Amino acid sequence: xxxxxxxxxxxxxxxxxxxxxxxxxxxxxxxxxxxxxxxxxxxxxxxxxxxxxxxxxxxxxxxxxxxxxxxxxxxxxxxxxxxxxxxxxxxxxxxxxxxxxxxxxxxxxxxxxxxxxxxxxxxxxxxxxxxxxxxxxxxxxxxxxxxxxxxxxxxxxxxxxxxxxxxxxxxxxxxxxxxxxxxxxxxxxxxxxxxxxxxxxxxxxxxxxxxxxxxxxxxxxxxxxxxxxxxxxxxxxxxxxxxxxxxxxxxxxxxxxxxxxxxxxxxxxxxxxxxxxxxxxxxxxxxxxxxxxxxxxxxxxxxxxxxxxxxxxxxxxxxxxxxxxxxxxxxxxxxxxxxxxxxxxxxxxxxxxxxxxxxxxxxxxxxxxxxxxxxxxxxxxxxxxxxxxxxxxxxxxxxxxxxxxxxxxxxxxxxxxxxxxxxxxxxxxxxxxxxxxxxxxxxxxxxxxxxxxxxxxxxxxxxxxxxxxxxxxxxxxxxxxxxxxxxxxxxxxxxxxxxxxxxxxxxxxxxxxxxxxxxxxxxxxxxxxxxxxxxxxxxxxxxxxxxxxxxxxxxxxxxxxxxxxxxxxxxxxxxxxxxxxxxxxxxxxxxxxxxxxxxxxxxxxxxxxxxxxxxxxxxxxxxxxxxxxxxxxxxxxxxxxxxxxxxxxxxxxxx
Numbered sequence: 001x002x003x004x005x006x007x008x009x010x011x012x013x014x015x016x017x018x019x020x021x022x023x024x025x026x027x028x029x030x031x032x033x034x035x036x037x038x039x040x041x042x043x044x045x046x047x048x049x050x051x052x053x054x055x056x057x058x059x060x061x062x063x064x065x066x067x068x069x070x071x072x073x074x075x076x077x078x079x080x081x082x083x084x085x086x087x088x089x090x091x092x093x094x095x096x097x098x099x100x101x102x103x104x105x106x107x108x109x110x111x112x113x114x115x116x117x118x119x120x121x122x123x124x125x126x127x128x129x130x131x132x133x134x135x136x137x138x139x140x141x142x143x144x145x146x147x148x149x150x151x152x153x154x155x156x157x158x159x160x161x162x163x164x165x166x167x168x169x170x171x172x173x174x175x176x177x178x179x180x181x182x183x184x185x186x187x188x189x190x191x192x193x194x195x196x197x198x199x200x201x202x203x204x205x206x207x208x209x210x211x212x213x214x215x216x217x218x219x220x221x222x223x224x225x226x227x228x229x230x231x232x233x234x235x236x237x238x239x240x241x242x243x244x245x246x247x248x249x250x251x252x253x254x255x256x257x258x259x260x261x262x263x264x265x266x267x268x269x270x271x272x273x274x275x276x277x278x279x280x281x282x283x284x285x286x287x288x289x290x291x292x293x294x295x296x297x298x299x300x301x302x303x304x305x306x307x308x309x310x311x312x313x314x315x316x317x318x319x320x321x322x323x324x325x326x327x328x329x330x331x332x333x334x335x336x337x338x339x340x341x342x343x344x345x346x347x348x349x350x351x352x353x354x355x356x357x358x359x360x361x362x363x364x365x366x367x368x369x370x371x372x373x374x375x376x377x378x379x380x381x382x383x384x385x386x387x388x389x390x391x392x393x394x395x396x397x398x399x400x401x402x403x404x405x406x407x408x409x410x411x412x413x414x415x416x417x418x419x420x421x422x423x424x425x426x427x428x429x430x431x432x433x434x435x436x437x438x439x440x441x442x443x444x445x446x447x448x449x450x451x452x453x454x455x456x457x458x459x460x461x462x463x464x465x466x467x468x469x470x471x472x473x474x475x476x477x478x479x480x481x482x483x484x485x486x487x488x489x490x491x492x493x494x495x496x497x498x499x500x501x502x503x504x505x506x507x508x509x510x511x512x513x514x515x516x517x518x519x520x521x522x523x524x525x526x527x528x529x530x531x532x533x534x535x536x537x538x539x540x541x542x543x544x545x546x547x548x549x550x551x552x553x554x555x556x557x558x559x560x561x562x563x564x565x566x567x568x569x570x571x572x573x574x575x576x577x578x579x580x581x582x583x584x585x586x587x588x589x590x591x592x593x594x595x596x597x598x599x600x601x602x603x604x605x606x607x608x609x610x611x612x613x614x615x616x617x618x619x620x621x622x623x624x625x626x627x628x629x630x631x632x633x634x635x636x637x638x639x640x641x642x643x644x645x646x647x648x649x650x651x652x653x654x655x
Contacts, residue, residue: 004041004042004043005042005043005044005045005252005253005257006034006037006042006043006044006045006257006258007044007045007047007241007253007254007255007256007257007258008030008033008034008037008044008045008046008047008256008257008258008259008260009030009046009047009048009237009256009258009259009260010026010027010030010047010048010260010261011026011051011260011261011262011265012048012049012050012051012094012096012233012236013048013049013050013051013079014050014051014054014056014057015050015051015052015057015071015072015075015076015079016056016057016060016075017060017075018075018078018082018310019078019079019082019311020309020310020311021294021309021310021311021314021327021339022262022293022294023311024082024086024311024323024327025291025294025327026260026261026262026291027048027083027086027088028086028088028323028324028327028328029260029291029327029328029333029406029408030046030048030258030260031046031086031087031088031089031090032324032328032408032464032465033258033260033403033406033464034046034089034090035089035463035464036403036464036488039463039464039486039487039488040487040488041487041488043252044091045091045092045241045253046089046090046091046092047090047091047092047093047094047236047237047240047241048083048088048090048093048094049092049093049094049095049096049236049240050072050075050076050079050093050094050095050096051096051229051232051233051236052072052076052095052096052097053096053097053215053216053217053226053229053232053233054132054213054215054216054229055129055132055210055212055213055215056129056130056132057071057072057215058213058214058215059129061215068215069097072097076095080093081312082311082312085311085312085315085320086311086315086320086323086324087320087324087467087468092240092241094236094239094240096217096232096233096236100239100245101235101236101239101240102217104235104238104239104243104244104245105217105227105231105232105235105239106217106218106219106220106227107220107244108231108235108276108280109208109219109220109221109227109231110220110221111279111280112166112276112279112280113164113221115279116167117166117167117170117279118164118165118166118167118208119164119165119167120162120163120164120165120222121162121163121164121165122160122161122162122163123159123160123161123162123163123165123207124158124159124160125137125158125159125207126140126147126156126157126158126159127156127157127158127159128149128151128152128154128156128157129157130149130152130154131149131151131152132228132229132230133149133151134159134206134207135149135150135156136204140156141153151264152264159212161210161211161212162211162224162225163207163208163209163210163211163225164207164208164209164219164222164225165205165206165207165208166205166206166208166231166275166276166279167205168203168204168205168206168271168272168275169202169203169204169205171275171278171279172199172202172203172275174278175199175271175274175275175278176196176199176200178274178284179192179195179196179199179270180196184286184287185270185284185285185286185287185288186266186270186287186288186290187287187288187289187290187334187406188289188290188334191263191266191270191290194266195266195267195270195271198267198271199271203271206228206272207228208227208228208230208231209222209225209226209227209228210225210226210228211224211225211226213226214226216228216229216232217232230268230272231276234268234269234272234273234276235276237256237259237273237285238250238254238282241253241254254282254283255282255283255284255285255286256285256286257285257286257287258285258286258287258288258289258406259273259285259287259288259289260289260291261288261289261290261291262290262291262292262293263290263291263292263293264293266288266290269288269290270288270290273285289334289406290334291333291334292331292334292335292336292337293336293337294327294331294336294337294338294339295336295337295338295339309339311323314344317517318344318345318348318512319468319509320467320468321352321466321467321468321469321508321509322344322347322348322352322509323344324465324466324467325347325351325352325412325465325466326343326344326347326348328408328409328412328465329347329351329408329409329412329413330343330344330347330409331409332407332409332410333406333407333408333409334406338616340618341517341518342514342618342620345512345514345517348509348511348512349511349512351416352469352508352509353507353509353510353511353512354511355416355419355420355423356416356419356458356469356508356509357507357508357509358423359419359422359423359426359451359455360455360473360476360477360508361504361507362426363426363448363451363452363455364476364477364502364503364504365504366431366432366435366448366451367448367452367502368502368503368504369435370431370435370444370448371445371448373501373502373503374499374500374501374502375448375449375452375477375478375496375497375498375499375500375501375502376444376445376448376449376498377445377449377498377499378445378446378449378450379442379443379445379446380442380443380445380446381446382443382446384425384428384429385446385447385450388421388422388425388450388454389450389493391417391418391421392418392453392454392457392491392493393492393493395414395415395417395418395457395461396457396461396491396492398411398414399411399414399415399461400488402414403464408465412465415458415461415462418454418457418458419458422451422454422455422458425447425450425451425454426451429447431444431447431448431451434447449496449498452477452496452502453493453494453495453496455473455477456473456474456477456479456482456483456495456496457491457492457493458473459471459473459474459477459479459483460483460486460488460490460491461491463483463486468508469508469509470483471483471484472505472508473508475503475505476502476503476504476505477496477502478497478500478501478502478503479496479497479500482495482497515574515575515576515577518576518594519575519576522576522594557614558612558614559612559613559614559653560610560611560612560613560630560653560654561584561585561610561611561613561651561652561653561654562584562585562608562609562610562644562648562649562650562651562652562653562654563582563583563584563589563608563609563610563611563613563627563629563650563651564582564583564606564607564608564609564650565580565581565582565604565605565606565607565608565609566581566582566583566588566605566606567580567581567605568580568581568601568602568604568605569601570596570601571592571596571623574596575596575597576594576595576596576597577592577593577594577596577620577623578592578593578595578596578599578601578604579591579592579623580592580593580604580629582609582611582627583650583651584611584613584627584650584651585649585650585651585652586651589611589613589626589627590623590624590625590626591611591625591626591627591628591629592620592623592624592625593628593629595629595631595639595641597639598638598639599639599641604641607641607643608643608644608645608646608648608650609629609630609641609642609643609644610629610630610642610643610644610654611627611628611629611630612627612628612630613627615627615628629641629642630642
């Protein structure tokens with residue numbers, strides 16, 4: 001692999017259903033580093049795709065009454081549409097049902113078999129269908145006297161069948177040595193330590209074939225078996241770039257510089273995958289980075305919990321750049337974080353609308369007013385100018401350092417320090433005062449040039465992160481072509497073209513009224529409900545479909561308590577929110593409830609209601625809320641609170 005290449009991958013996603021915001025989180029991160037490396041002059045390869053085989057997919061298709069290939073084709077199409085809406089600029093989208101991939105996976109299996117690394121035996125043990133994972137007795141966990149998968153905590157199945165096995169232990173010492181001598185191989189450090197402990201506890205031989213379903217790649221030496229999904233899926237990283245089919249291209253890009261994966265599949269990418277590569281006598285990837293989860297208020301997002309956030313809805317509501325910025329800025333990459341629409345809107349209003357958008361608007365307006373929209377030549381320089389110039393240079397260096405460590409949040413914070421410093425520069429230099437005196441005109445030219453140049457540099461540095469705003473900035477600054485063609489080195493000071501016209505366009509990021517937005521969301525729900533009503537048979541009440549079943553343990557994790565409302569008041573500026581103070585026996589809590597259209601503050605005081613007491617606190621319309629009341633609506637839309645008799649003590653738990 002030559003020094004000027006950079007190969008980055010996402011996991012290939014499982015097409016059991018549409019993707020959620022957590023999947024977008026990984027893919028936007030990969031897209032950003034690929035764009036950054038391309039700007040640095042690297043020949044980049046960015047791979048994503050879909051992992052389409054396995055028992056879970058086969059069962060999903062059967063449940064939907066569709067042929068398996070037809071089912072995955074429809075789901076994969078939604079993947080591609082989502083990546084298009086987010087401007088994900090991948091170089092190749094691999095599907096594991098591609099003929100080329102399937103043939104090479106069979107060759108990989110045969111190579112490992114011929115080498116003696118795969119042998120035939122009988123498997124008896126525990127299998128988790130959702131995770132496509134085999135587990136030993138000692139690895140399982142137990143919940144409510146039921147054996148569950150240690151990854152997803154769902155019940156496992158006992159499987160007895162003939163199987164081919166891969167000799168994992170043969171390469172365990174070699175892998176352990178590699179991890180310890182190449183600490184950059186697994187990041188962050190906490191994940192590396194987990195994998196070291198996992199390997200040191202001993203590796204069992206891995207079952208790499210199945211006979212109980214057909215939806216997979218046939219084992220080339222025994223067509224009664226299909227190849228275990230993780231050999232199939234993990235091999236995509238080499239089949240996509242030409243392993244066994246295009247040696248020149250494969251040698252050009254391999255080994256991969258970065259596999260970006262969620263922490264839940266880190267073990268497969270840092271234990272199974274490198275051991276497969278060792279068996280094939282191939283180099284290991286430079287780095288596998290296991291990032292944290294983007295959680296909802298109720299924990300890890302999953303369709304079965306009904307707590308997923310649809311990125312398509314968010315993109316339609318807020319725009320792709322706002323979503324990309326939020327995903328990269330809100331949560332330190334590598335740690336878990338919680339998605340919040342309130343936090344998203346706050347980022348849009350504060351960082352994008354106020355800091356960046358307002359800076360662009362103020363600057364372009366002054367150039368229009370004082371120099372007939374033409375960018376002036378700088379002349380009279382003062383110390384405050386050099387401070388701004390120095391910070392721009394420091395920002396470039398610091399962003400480079402942070403991007404090399406995948407610290408997207410810190411990199412964006414460095415850029416925003418420059419944005420805020422440029423806003424401060426306006427206040428320090430007071431161009432509106434300089435414009436009043438003719439003898440200050442040369443100084444005014446320098447000030448406005450510096451503002452425009454700072455904005456140009458900010459636009460260049462934002463190109464890896466945002467895919468629309470830098471070019472809108474370029475248009476308004478009269479520098480569109482320069483921004484479009486800019487490399488990373490063009491974020492140096494002094495490249496702004498003078499004598500060209502600026503123009504004041506529409507705001508890039510209009511401010512969003514939090515209350516109005518949630519009212520629109522509520523209106524959409526009501527409209528959807530009304531449409532559903534229109535489709536019902538006359539006098540036949542159609543209730544919402546019951547969500548997927550949950551375990552008793554999952555239900556017991558929800559702490560529902562009796563609470564007495566002791567204070568209530570409307571939240572200023574909102575026509576649907578009440579701020580409540582409730583007594584839950586052990587303590588008093590503050591809640592925000594969207595019930596003001598149905599109940600006055602006076603109506604609810606003294607009522608004993610049911611609340612979910614163990615939700616993470618949230619800020620709603622600027623007010624902290626420490627729980628959620630339970631309520632229902634009748635067919636006419638009238639709200640009813642869940643209440644209990646006065647004789648039930650505050651804090652009593654619903655079981």
